[in-house]
Amino acid sequence: MLDIKNAVKVFEQGTMIEHTALDHLSLHLDDGDFVTIVGSNGAGKSTLFNAICGSFFLNEGSIHLDGVNITLMPEHKRALHIGRVFQDPMRGTAPNMTIEENLSLAHSRSTARALSFAPSKKERALFRDRLAEFGMQLEDRMKTKVGLLSGGQRQVVTLLMCTIVTPKLLLLDEHTAALDPATAKKVMEITEKIVRDSHLTTMMITHNMSAALTTGTRTLMMDKGRILFDISGGERSKMTMDTLLKMYSNSTNEVFDNDRMLFENAK
Ligand SMILES: Nc1ncnc2c1ncn2[C@@H]1O[C@H](COP(=O)(O)OP(=O)(O)OP(=O)(O)O)[C@@H](O)[C@H]1O
Numbered sequence: 001m002l003d004i005k006n007a008v009k010v011f012e013q014g015t016m017i018e019h020t021a022l023d024h025l026s027l028h029l030d031d032g033d034f035v036t037i038v039g040s041n042g043a044g045k046s047t048l049f050n051a052i053c054g055s056f057f058l059n060e061g062s063i064h065l066d067g068v069n070i071t072l073m074p075e076h077k078r079a080l081h082i083g084r085v086f087q088d089p090m091r092g093t094a095p096n097m098t099i100e101e102n103l104s105l106a107h108s109r110s111t112a113r114a115l116s117f118a119p120s121k122k123e124r125a126l127f128r129d130r131l132a133e134f135g136m137q138l139e140d141r142m143k144t145k146v147g148l149l150s151g152g153q154r155q156v157v158t159l160l161m162c163t164i165v166t167p168k169l170l171l172l173d174e175h176t177a178a179l180d181p182a183t184a185k186k187v188m189e190i191t192e193k194i195v196r197d198s199h200l201t202t203m204m205i206t207h208n209m210s211a212a213l214t215t216g217t218r219t220l221m222m223d224k225g226r227i228l229f230d231i232s233g234g235e236r237s238k239m240t241m242d243t244l245l246k247m248y249s250n251s252t253n254e255v256f257d258n259d260r261m262l263f264e265n266a267k
């Protein structure tokens with residue numbers, strides 16, 4: 001489904017501050033894999049997502065999605081097949097448009113007609129049904145401007161926008177990190193429901209180590225642009241957060257350092 005071979009990305013090449021953000025990284029995902037990704041700050045997690053989405057081209061290596069070589073495909077073309085949710089609830093939706101207009105815009109990608117933010121009657125019914133599944137009463141607020149919603153509500157609308165047309169791949173970049181713990185939990189439950197119901201192949205970056213080991217089917221630990229550990233099956237079900245952190249420090253001779261994780265533990 002996703003095949004990344006020997007991906008290399010060097011930033012600021014040829015300058016004093018040249019650094020390698022992806023270092024000969026290879027990764028294979030099967031259909032329906034739900035992979036969580038952890039790693040210290042600057043490990044290259046978001047850069048990996050940017051590479052998959054085509055925010056830049058790789059210096060070396062290749063990316064195939066569903067058998068198609070997308071290594072040199074422009075970002076806007078990949079966006080038709082890849083859904084992405086960011087940490088910042090302000091990204092991903094248009095604040096001055098209503099919930100139904102945002103969803104309509106996302107849904108019109110699937111149809112032959114031009115991009116449209118005026119929903120048909122049928123579309124409106126579909127959006128209402130889908131929103132009602134989440135138990136946030138958003139189905140009663142379809143004409144509310146998205147800018148007036150809370151962060152958690154906006155993330156749910158973004159999630160639905162990204163998945164209303166089933167993507168080949170869903171990328172979640174710490175999409176609950178800016179939310180309070182109760183809202184984060186609710187958005188995670190909704191995420192898992194969407195992934196399960198649509199059988200989505202999903203990659204989720206998180207700073208929450210215990211969520212990384214209990215959500216999805218496989219956990220990647222990244223470090224310095226490489227995949228340090230790839231844990232699944234029985235090994236994963238037995239793995240604790242402490243063991244994972246010990247494995248990290250034994251392998252790198254460094255203490256795991258992610259500011260958002262430390263912040264989370266201090267709360
Ligand atoms: N567009 C860019 N230009 C220059 N350097 C970049 C760019 N994007 C990322 N980097 C650098 O690449 C490295 C990896 O960054 P990345 O954002 O992928 O880390 P991360 O694992 O997502 O970290 P965090 O947990 O802090 O979000 C860092 O050294 C970062 O400064």
Ligand SMILES: [Mg+2]
Nearest residue numbers: 045046047173
């Ligand atoms: Mg990041």
